[in-house]
Amino acid sequence: GAGVSQSPSNKVTEKGKDVELRCDPISGHTALYWYRQSLGQGLEFLIYFQGNSAPDKSGLPSDRFSAERTGGSVSTLTIQRTQQEDSAVYLCASSLQTGLNEKLFFGSGTQLSVL
């Protein structure tokens, strides 16, 4: 596609429910990143993929968070048993590859609200 697409753009859920957030990167981009941004804060790194592999999962806050990427394209971030502190904007970005001089292209994010 023309840009990084994320869906849904907004998600309201009840505490304890599971949610799935989707990211569709720019066609041909092999690297994909997930970040989280709480209100008025900076970006918190969660995980990145090179192809279908996730070399670095160090940013996932707990075992309730998981992510997968299939076919080297679409990625899904799943949050199980959501908590109120999970409320944030979840941002996805892609780049042509992982490399020293690659820049990231960001989607518009998913605003997650846990009631």
Place this chain on the structure above:
Amino acid sequence: SQQGEEDPQALSIQEGENATMNCSYKTSINNLQWYRQNSGRGLVHLILIRSNEREKHSGRLRVTLDTSKKSSSLLITASRAADTASYFCAPMDSSYKLIFGSGTRLLVRP
């Protein structure tokens, strides 16, 4: 961590003035990137400066890098109301991750 830390946290200037934002980081980097964010959603890449570069220009943007001081600055000249946004620096080390700081919120008053 390799997180960039921006300073100041917030900056308010008059249209036409220059805006300078600073960034510090902790360890060796391969490059440092600056991004802009409007309305708390997606970020847009502004400029990348490599570790062997000291200064780079792009339109009204000027970025400097001082690896000995582990710092960078972003200068926006002749600011416009449309420049109002949050600006983030993101150092990249050999792990290829970009770690963002909390950003500088810039307000340009018409």
